[in-house]
Amino acid sequence: MLNIADTLHLWCCQARPFALATVVDVHGSAPLPPGTSVAVDEDGNAVGSISGGCVEGAVYDLCRQVLGDRGTPQRARFGYSDNDAFAVGLTCGGELDVLVQRIDPPAQPHLAAALAEIVQGRPAAMAQVVDGPDDLIGHTLSVLGENQITYGSLDGGPADQAVADQARALLRAGRTGRATIGGDADWCPERLSLLVHVHASRPRLLVFGAVDFAAALSQAGAFLGYRITVCDARPVFATATRFPHADEVVVDWPHRYLQRTTVDARTAVCVLTHDAKFDIPLLRLALDLPVGYIGAMGSRRTHDERLRLLRGAGVSEEQLGRLRSPIGLDLGARTPQETAVSIAAEIIAHTNLATGRPLSQLTGPIHWPPRQGQPV
Template identity: 55%
Template sequence: MLDLATELSAWAEEDRDFAVATVVAVGGSAPRGPGAALAVDGDGTVIGSVSGGCVEGAVYELCRQALADGETVLQRFGYSDEDAFAVGLTCGGLIDILVTPVTARSPARAVLRAALSAAAEGEPTAVARVVRGPAELLGQALLVRTAGEPGEAHGRADAEGPGRADGAMRAGAVAYDGGLGGRRELDRTAAAEARAMLDAGRTGTIELSPDGSHCPDGLTLLVETRVPPPRMIVFGAIDFAAALVRAGKFLGYHVTVCDARPVFVTRARFPEADEIVVDWPHRYLRRTGTDSRTVLCVLTHDAKFDVPLLKEALRMPVAFVGAMGSRRTHAERDRRLREVGLTERELARLRSPIGLDLGARTPEETALSIAAEIVAARRGGTGVPLTGSGTPIHREAGEREAVAAA
């Protein structure tokens, strides 16, 4: 749902009634993961997608029905080969979809609108919804966000019944809006779990019992998170960098271009970059913010820039460090980095020459090869053609970790 926050927040501001279908869980080769959403308003306007086309028609009808009767429903779609008229996933997977009406009659309307507004404004946001459990709790929602913390609690989350978003409670250090049926201990546990997933930028399900303890026979909550986009920092204002900026933006990164030469790093050359920085790369990297999702692409291939920059970069807990250059350039760079004290473990993190072997020649082709390697590193892909490979097309988290460790 939060992946449609901008559009749905606008619908909420216009006081439109709408229903939103959200992917809760997938199995096998399902095309989209948990959190993917499709929404339908009272006029039949539809936005988003939950399956890449396989079950969209049936989900659309479920949304229309939810708008008519006000009921939250959980629906499973599976493989449909045995019945030519059945609705299902031709890819052979399973998909569970939660359909929630957001109307004046909806108990969670206020908290869902608050969640959409916060996410649309760029606040780190998590919303937990009951997807399995007692019928009276299905669709109840709780919102966790980091804006305004720390602070004193104000109001009562359940002062006027569950789903109120105009009051807030605190679970230890976690502030939350709304609630799950007025069950205080459950709210506190759910808020803490949602905050942990927000800190990790993860979307998925958790199992709780009605009293708030972990128990697979209790409630299932879908926790969706929305965090600011990850950073891509491109060092080196060359023609290849302009193409990589466009690729980075396409992949959803907040892209910065940094170069020490003001004549090259200009807004005219990089109109699509979010930030243009004139500074020595290593000095800028020391002072800027990075995290475990940050991607660093070093395109300078000049030792006076590369060595001090990579010395910093390879000792930082970022997601990806890649450097451009020929194999000869890489060998010389490797020698220099060893001379300044980098260890074998640190050097093993460097992806150089950067990019997958696509036979790229042009800046655009090279940017594509770099972007492909970044995606493979992030998702645990191998980079080999799917034809004849026998590897899963869509990997679960455990499979990605196994590939990364191999």
């Protein structure tokens, strides 16, 4: 539902009832991920998309039905029809499980509170019950803000705490995902399946070295939704004018800045300085931090010398295994812009535990679900 958060927030503020159709599961290849929603209000106005067009008409009709019936939520599965490619279906060959429910904003004030946080760009996680007892299907509980305050309630008991814990975990990871709780007769006998919609703060891209490659990489990173920091110890080069796509430009020794800034498992560190007096202290520190990606620019010869110096500085082989050097995928890149695409592509592939190989050389679904242990 985060794809239409602005409109949903407006409708909640207007106390306007609407039907919400949400993709709760995907089987095979599908154009949009779980959590994507369509909403239809009582006047027939629709917003959002869950399939890129191929099942929107059927979902719209189901929303109108649920909204008019004022009844219980409904589940539907949409998939490709081998017999009639023009029938309701996904021509990409996948299947979508969709939950359609009626929302009456005055009865769910915590939903408006969560949407307000999301619209303001603040972190929030909304746990939606998508499978379980009929009286809980569609109910939500939210964890909002940096202080992770809980809004809403499912049963007023142990289930609330368990759902909040799952929401906080996915909020820390920064990704929307499924979770299951309950099924324990001594604690929570009802088994609940949740879809946790996560709006996290932007992941960070730390670019060290105020060079032309850094300017191009800043632009690529901003396009991908990263919060960009460019850091260099040389004030004549590290200026906001040279890096208009960066959120901040810092003049400091790279390792000293990395020591004092905040990083997490979604942070990407790109070292573009080509200078051992900057690179070695910086990489020694970075390889000991829980960041998601670490890459360093340089030739094969520079890479070999860098490894020698890092080993001499006490960096273990296990830590060195985290280093992507020379940085980027083999795209034949020459210009700063091409190199930025090469680096950005490697970050995407690494984040998604993907191969980085051409899809034409692979088999199986194009869109895989998040994999076990996937960094984000």
